[in-house]
Amino acid sequence: MEKRKPKQADPIGENVQLDAAVMAKLPKGCKVLSGASGPVGENMMKGTFEAENALHSFIPTRAPKPVGWGRYAGDPDTYFYLCQFVEMYDDLPSPREWAAAVSTLHLNSMGKSPNGQFGFHVPTHLANVPVDNTWKSSWQALWAQQMKSLFAQDEKIHGPDGELRALRADYFDKAIPRYLGPLESDGRSIQPTLIHSDLWPGNIKPMTSSDELCMFDACAYWGHNEADLGICRNPRYKLGPPCIHEYFKRVPISEPSADFDGRNAVYAMKFHVLLSIMYFKDRRFRQTLIDELKALMEKLGNPVRRMATLCDYET
Numbered sequence: 001m002e003k004r005k006p007k008q009a010d011p012i013g014e015n016v017q018l019d020a021a022v023m024a025k026l027p028k029g030c031k032v033l034s035g036a037s038g039p040v041g042e043n044m045m046k047g048t049f050e051a052e053n054a055l056h057s058f059i060p061t062r063a064p065k066p067v068g069w070g071r072y073a074g075d076p077d078t079y080f081y082l083c084q085f086v087e088m089y090d091d092l093p094s095p096r097e098w099a100a101a102v103s104t105l106h107l108n109s110m111g112k113s114p115n116g117q118f119g120f121h122v123p124t125h126l127a128n129v130p131v132d133n134t135w136k137s138s139w140q141a142l143w144a145q146q147m148k149s150l151f152a153q154d155e156k157i158h159g160p161d162g163e164l165r166a167l168r169a170d171y172f173d174k175a176i177p178r179y180l181g182p183l184e185s186d187g188r189s190i191q192p193t194l195i196h197s198d199l200w201p202g203n204i205k206p207m208t209s210s211d212e213l214c215m216f217d218a219c220a221y222w223g224h225n226e227a228d229l230g231i232c233r234n235p236r237y238k239l240g241p242p243c244i245h246e247y248f249k250r251v252p253i254s255e256p257s258a259d260f261d262g263r264n265a266v267y268a269m270k271f272h273v274l275l276s277i278m279y280f281k282d283r284r285f286r287q288t289l290i291d292e293l294k295a296l297m298e299k300l301g302n303p304v305r306r307m308a309t310l311c312d313y314e315t
Contacts (some may be wrong), residue, residue: 021073021080037078040128045069045079047124051220052083054120054194058108062101063215086214088205092238093213099246101204101213106193106225106251113192113222118142120221126198126274129153133221139190140180142223143266144172150273154289157280164286167293171269175296179262183224188255192222199228200237226254230267236275265296 036044049069056063067082093101114121119142120133132149136142151168155161183190196203197219207214229247232239244264253260272289279285 021070036128040130041077041079042071043123043130044125044128045081047122047130047219048081048217050120050122051124051218052216054220055105055196055215055218058112058194059101059105059215061210062104062212063218083216086216087208088214089208089211091206092201093204093206095239095242095246097206097213098199098204098239098243099250101215102196102199102228103247103250105196105215106228109194110225111191112194116192118192118222118224124197124219124221126219126270127278129274129277131197131219131221138184139192139224140176140184142221143180143227144176147176147270147273148172150270150277154273154277154286157277158286164290164293167290167297170297170300171266171293174300175262175266178300179259179266180224182256182259183254183263190224190254193225194220195223195225195228196220197223197228199231201239224254225251226260226263227267227270229264230269231271233264233268234271237271262296262299265292265299269293269296 036042046069049066052063052066056065064086065084067084069079069081072078072080115135117135117137118139119135121135123130123133125131129150130153132145133142134145136145155164182188196215198217199215203217204213204215206212229244231237232241232243254263269289269292272285272292275285276289
């Protein structure tokens with residue numbers, strides 16, 4: 001078999017004159033960095049450092065160790081984040097590998113939220129899109145808070161849309177209470193778990209040193225572990241039901257298990273809103289968001305209809 005080539009570092013790391021504040025934190029000979037400018041850049045770099053620090057504390061062999069973050073000495077409007085360099089292959093993880101890595105993070109952190117609540121102590125970002133992680137005692141409340149902030153950013157970019165506003169209202173008033181409410185009612189509860197929250201294949205790759213998967217670029221917060229499975233529903237990311245099936249061999253489905261498919265559709269909506277924000281010039285992403293909201297509302301109105309069968313996920 002031909003030996004795989006590791007993913008190459010961005011050429012921006014070659015022959016770059018690094019700021020003194022960056023050099024002070026780097027081991028000798030290093031030359032690759034991440035940076036961003038302005039207040040958004042400051043929050044992004046701080047959030048990345050805190051998220052990656054949390055991730056590394058629970059899966060030290062599967063996440064790069066953060067080195068530091070800060071402000072350029074020569075340009076006070078530019079901020080940086082540094083972490084351990086990990087050489088990786090640019091491969092799509094198998095469902096088994098993906099599930100093994102994600103379940104390890106969840107099982108190691110489940111029930112260990114520092115204050116027993118859902119959220120995170122700083123805002124984190126999906127790409128450059130901030131997520132409101134203000135602490136909540138209820139998972140349903142935190143999810144609604146996060147999604148309201150994302151929908152608000154989407155409307156700010158695209159402008160108001162009557163159809164989407166009506167669907168959005170139904171998402172908050174009907175879908176979230178219907179599918180997330182039962183997790184915390186009738187004697188049921190869920191334990192806050194550290195989730196990565198952006199596990200598309202670009203952020204989880206096999207390491208050349210062990211072929212285990214490395215997780216990075218997290219938008220971490222304490223939430224319901226199944227929220228990390230929402231990304232598997234979007235065909236864009238080439239993960240799908242096999243990853244979910246493998247995950248549930250390792251971590252039980254939350255009760256009521258019959259609601260899983262509906263919960264998964266609720267969680268998947270975060271990535272449809274994100275893509276609508278990020279690729280605002282391409283109308284197709286916003287139309288997909290509208291279509292998926294319509295499908296979810298139809299599901300609520302007709303419980304017999306399923307967007308996927310539960311047997312896809314049961315062990």
